[in-house]
Amino acid sequence: MAEQVTITRLGAKADGIAETASGPLFVPFALPGETVTIEREGARAHLVSVDVPSPERAVPFCPYFGECGGCATQHMRHDFYRAWKQGTLAHTLHQARLDVPLEPMIDAHGEGRRRLTLHVRFPDREMHVGYMAARSHHVVDIDHCPIAVPALQRQAPLVARAIGRQLGAGRKPLDVQVTAVETGLDVDVRGHGPLNAKDRQRMIALAADLDLARLSIHGEVLVERRPPALTIARSSVVLPAGSFLQATRLGEESLASIVLDACKSGKRVADLFSGCGPFALRLAERIAVHAVETDKAAVAALERAARATPNLRAVTTEVRDLFRRPLLTPELNTFDAVVMDPPRAGAEAQAQQLVASKVPLVVSVSCDAGTFARDTAILQSGGFKLERVYPVDQFSFSPHVEIVGILRRDVVKKLSRNT
Template sequence: MKVTIDRLGHLGDGVAQGPNGTIFVPGMLPGEEVEGDLQGDQLADFRILTPSVNRVKPPCSHAKTCGGCLMQHASDAFVADWKLGIVKGALAGQGLEAEFRPILTSPPKSRRRATIAARRTKNGALMGFHARASDMVVNVPNCQLLHPDLIATFPGLEALVKLGGSRSGEVSLTVTRSLAGADVMVVGGKELDSGLLLELARVTESFGFARLTWNGETVALRTAPMQRFGKALVSPPPGAFLQATAEGEQALLRSVALAIGPARKIVDLFAGVGTFALPLAERAEVHAVEGDAPMMAALEKGANNAQGLKRVTVETRDLFRRPLEPDEFKGVEAVVIDPPRAGAEAQMATLARSGVPVIASVSCNPISFARDAKTLIAGGYHLDWVQVVDQFRWSAHVELVARFSRS
């Protein structure tokens, strides 16, 4: 069967129209003519008859087998336009439009945090990313996505899997680059006993890991895994949220700072460990609110130990169940809000009724962002501009910052 790809789906699959409905073809680009065998709504054993001018040779040697990157076969310019289109389409779905600033994309080999899948084998360990739509683990020694410091942790991670992995189950290893070395969190490892504890501590020391957390318990701490936010140093709790790349974090921070302008009293909602709150505190008073108490404690400690910051206050509060009410924003000149993927429906509803002059909205989900944007606009705000930030290079993931203001 021959089909021509019309567009890309939200996960990057090529989408075509067949005689009986929609057909999906992975790894294709709009305009390409493809021939293959139709199996359900998928085209199998396909080959490209007419390639797109936007098709390029994947830069990674693992591109054909690894499922970690979906769009390495497309030019950077095409991917940038596609991601802008994802956000514009989400806004259009709510009847909205906006001015878009040029997209900012993180470079290759810049991902500072990743979750690696691993299994213990008869002769060692198999470690890497899953193949697409499969539980098969693909070894990725030449990964073009991860920071070289993360690639350098692979021998140590393999040693952990040999010690505490299972041949019948999969181990998940989340590795984060810190100023003091790798911060490693293992889930799915063997139950701890005294012998395993000693061996894990030995591996941590031998390979220079800053911290090792095993099934939720910190079992070795060689040194605090510090992250820098402006003038402040913070040691996040295990598993705490961190932006995927340092370049992406700075792009988001610059956009937030541009959005709020000269505001001198700021509320940072869903503040995490201080990604925005601590750098902004160099020029403004900041009240940081977050539902996770350990993250709030880390932020507060970082603020207290930093020099040259304005006043920083913290509040542990579930913003889904108990959002800040309009009267709690009295005197606030700007709000920064960075909710999880589900968005912040309840908090946006109270913000829409507040008198806050400017809101910098950070989002990792264009759909929930567009829904929340409509709420703010219905409450009297204007969507001034949107800045798309692509720090999940070669994926379908999109992040953004948007500026809302009251007339």
């Protein structure tokens, strides 16, 4: 049954929140101050209409907004969006007693997302290709994605549809990851399982028809027509199939700029959770680097790129699961700075080892405010001081934000404990 409510505030995931007799009601795509008509779905609601709009409301630029689950904030004016996103991060840090002023939000959308993962599903007799609707397994069919780089906006859905037609006989759910690299499109398909010889040949032929740089299934390369390379500083890195990549090129460059500036006086730096080297290869322009990563293929790609780049400082590498085997105190004590960029789970075990070490500087990069706050609180409790926090907005139109924290050892506090 439809009813009318007034939105009082925004939640951390961009939902409008109305205070009702039965508790907070979460209304996607509604803004504070708006009067809206909704239909309840438990603690959430479906937005039927905006009856009294906010002056901060904007017209979404994507025709799929509100159906597709990829974007959550296209209905917000830009300044309001930035203030909400920065305020949400500030609140999370305050809850963890990390009360350092935030630097201004860095807009790192650039040309757009350079990787899309499209879902191919067969819930009925028709093939559906697109993104999942929010909190649903329903696929919203799309023919373009305007937040992607131009090379992906229309081409990625076309590629996913062609692959779905080729592999659709078994009606298996497929996920098609398409990455824009300097040599074309790099495509990895998940969900199908091993291919028979006939299907392999058909897929190899399809890669030629689509002019793909590389095509892989579950990370196994079927055909590499051109090396899927990206330039990092002076290095050319051939990406492993399906490997981690920062969402936007400008995002990677913005994060790296902060990391390099923080480490500029260092002589030997550890780059933990290094991936293919977006920080390590840039740091090695002037600093010796030890890069540690659990993904063997990513480490191999980093090693190849470093060897092929003239005049870098020493780059050493190590394949190691830092969740199970964090660098220990004697190992850490050989570095004068540590950079760490873990997955969303954070780096709790590594933070505890850093507390026990003599490392004077930690640069913590994170895509999750909650685990960033947890790990930073551990470091602060052990004598580090959080000097600066930089929000980097490479996940535009979503609630997510990349964070860089600069932490230095509080020497005075540490000495006072020893006296």
